[in-house]
Amino acid sequence: MDQSGIKLDWITFETFLSKMFACxxxxxIYEILQAMVSKxxxxxxxxxxxxxxxxxxESKLAxxxxxxxxxxxxxxxxxxxxxxxxxKALCVTxxxxxxxxxxxxxxxxxxxxxxxxxxxxxxxxxxxxxxGLNNYIxxxxxxxxxxxxxxxxxxxxxxxxxxxxxxxxxxAIELIKEMRNNGLDPDRKHYTCLIKGFHDMEDTVxxxxxxxxxxxxxxxxxxxxxxxxxxxxxxxxxxxxxSALLGQMMVLKTCRSETTRERRKSEIKAEVLKLTSCMxxxxxxxxxxxxxTLIDGECKxxxxxxxxxxxxxxxxxxxxxxNVQVYTVLIGGYCNQGRIEKAxxxxxxxxxxxxxxxxxxxxxxxxxxxxxxxMRNKESMDSF
Numbered sequence: 001m002d003q004s005g006i007k008l009d010w011i012t013f014e015t016f017l018s019k020m021f022a023c024x025x026x027x028x029i030y031e032i033l034q035a036m037v038s039k040x041x042x043x044x045x046x047x048x049x050x051x052x053x054x055x056x057x058e059s060k061l062a063x064x065x066x067x068x069x070x071x072x073x074x075x076x077x078x079x080x081x082x083x084x085x086x087x088k089a090l091c092v093t094x095x096x097x098x099x100x101x102x103x104x105x106x107x108x109x110x111x112x113x114x115x116x117x118x119x120x121x122x123x124x125x126x127x128x129x130x131x132g133l134n135n136y137i138x139x140x141x142x143x144x145x146x147x148x149x150x151x152x153x154x155x156x157x158x159x160x161x162x163x164x165x166x167x168x169x170x171x172a173i174e175l176i177k178e179m180r181n182n183g184l185d186p187d188r189k190h191y192t193c194l195i196k197g198f199h200d201m202e203d204t205v206x207x208x209x210x211x212x213x214x215x216x217x218x219x220x221x222x223x224x225x226x227x228x229x230x231x232x233x234x235x236x237x238x239x240x241x242x243s244a245l246l247g248q249m250m251v252l253k254t255c256r257s258e259t260t261r262e263r264r265k266s267e268i269k270a271e272v273l274k275l276t277s278c279m280x281x282x283x284x285x286x287x288x289x290x291x292x293t294l295i296d297g298e299c300k301x302x303x304x305x306x307x308x309x310x311x312x313x314x315x316x317x318x319x320x321x322x323n324v325q326v327y328t329v330l331i332g333g334y335c336n337q338g339r340i341e342k343a344x345x346x347x348x349x350x351x352x353x354x355x356x357x358x359x360x361x362x363x364x365x366x367x368x369x370x371x372x373x374x375m376r377n378k379e380s381m382d383s384f
Contacts, residue, residue, distance in 0.1 A: 020032060021050070021051060021054050024058070049079075049081050049082050049085065051067065052064050052067060052068065052082050052085050052086060053085040055067065056085050056086060056088070056089030057089075059089070061086075061089055061090060061098070064085075064086050064089065065086060065101070065105070068082070068083070068086060068105070072108075072112075078109075078112065078114070079114065080109070080114050080115065080116075080117055080120065083105060083106070083108075083109040083114065083120070084117070084119060084120045084123070086102075086105055087102045087105055087106060087109075087120055087123050087124075088120075088123045090102035090105070090127075091123040091124055091126060091127030092123070092126070092127065093127070094127055094130035094131055096131060098127075099124070099127050099128065099131075102123070102124065102127070103124070106120070106124075110147070115147075115148065116144060116147050116148070116149050117149070118149055118150065118151065118152045118154070118155055121140070121144040121149050121155055122152075122154050122155055122158070124140050124144075125137050125140060125141065125155060125158040125159075126158070128140065129158055129161070129162075132165075134162035134163075134165050134166050135162075135166070137158055137159060137162040138159060138162050138163070141155065141158070141159040141162075150182075151182075152184070153179075153184055153186075153187060153190075156175060156178075156179050156184065156190065157189050157190055157193065159175055160172045160175050160176065160190055160193050160194070161193045163175065163197075164193050164194060164196060164197030164200070165197070165200075167197070167200070167201060169194070169197050169198060169201065169203075169206075172193070172194060172197060173194070176190060176194070185217070186217075187219065188214070188219050188220075188221070188222055188224075188225060191210055191211070191213070191214040191219065191225065192224055192225040192228055194210045195207050195210050195211055195214075195225065195228050195229055196228045198210065199228060199229075207229065211225075211229055226286070226290065227286065227287055227289055227290035227293070286314070286318065287320070288314075288320050288322075288323060288326065291310060291311075291313075291314040291318075291320065291326065292325055292326045292329055294310050295307045295310050295311060295314075295326060295329050295330055295333075296329045298310065298333075299329055299330065299332065299333030299336070300333075302336075302337065304333055304334060304337060304339070307330060307333055308330070311326070311330055314326070321353075322350075322353070322355070323355065324350070324355055324356070324357065324358050324360075324361055327346060327347075327350045327355065327361060328358075328360055328361040328364055330346055331343045331346050331347060331361060331364055331365065331368070332364045332368075334346065334368070335364060335365070335367065335368025335371065335372075336368075338371065338372055340368050340369060340371075340372040343365065343368050344365070347361070347365055
């Protein structure tokens with residue numbers, strides 16, 4: 001085009017650039033960008049961002065990194081968006097080596113005088129979260145604050161979740177207070193992290209307090225927060241505590257009981273049904289874990305009819321496919337009552353559904369059969 005007397009400008013090159021990228025001709029992209037520089041045309045950050053982010057979306061991380069280095073050496077002014085695209089692509093892989101490369105890119109970025117944004121900081125915490133590196137999450141959280149990053153709700157959530165996973169609930173609560181002092185109200189995710197943290201520490205009292213505070217703040221529980229709480233209620237066989245906590249939930253959800261008398265086993269069943277009713281009114285569905293937890297609670301109380309109805313609702317109403325764990329819970333409940341025929345029927349149904357029995361459910365069935373035979377032998381001896 002130069003030879004024909006037509007002057008080349010950045011609009012012409014940008015057109016070629018977009019066409020080559022659409023065709024995924026990454027080999028020509030380098031040539032086009034180099035030609036732009038050799039012709040004395042300034043590459044705008046907008047043009048460069050399109051290319052670098054496109055390469056990252058195509059998982060061409062090595063090419064994207066090489067392009068950053070080339071353009072930096074050629075004096076092209078990069079911005080936080082250019083660096084951010086590469087950092088995000090490296091962090092999202094959840095690979096430790098790529099996270100280290102991302103940190104090198106970040107160091108290069110700050111050396112250019114470009115400030116770290118909360119969005120860029122989030123990419124690092126997200127990558128570390130995928131690897132379960134909770135201590136590193138907290139280190140980076142503090143590091144970014146030292147670099148002048150003002151944490152937003154997302155950054156706080158990663159840090160609070162890390163503290164909870166480490167069992168450092170006191171520090172997690174301190175971060176909640178810090179959020180409020182900085183004008184940020186905790187959302188559902190922050191409260192759910194705390195509820196799960198207290199559940200993991202087997203502290204149902206504080207799990208109750210956090211759930212109550214979430215409701216009092218006007219937040220509506222979702223599927224995750226409900227199921228986390230249900231796990232806290234029925235774990236470790238703490239039926240009495242589960243009853244008390246369910247009762248408190250009903251008060252907060254305006255499902256009040258007329259008296260505060262000590263709840264018996266039948267009342268626990270009623271409270272659970274109220275809770276699930278409130279959840280459905282709120283448009284919240286139980287997941288497989290939540291159903292398994294409720295079914296387990298009913299089985300431990302000997303309410304097999306209620307457990308069976310929950311199982312049927314899980315399949316027919318919410319369309320969930322049972323797994324080996326929920327079958328094991330229900331089969332175990334029937335075995336404990338000596339209803340081995342019903343347990344065997346469920347076992348066959350599980351196999352017919354192409355669900356492979358594991359060693360646990362086989363052991364449950366084996367013990368159930370042995371128990372049933374023992375009861376029959378005892379009855380025979382008694383009649384003799």
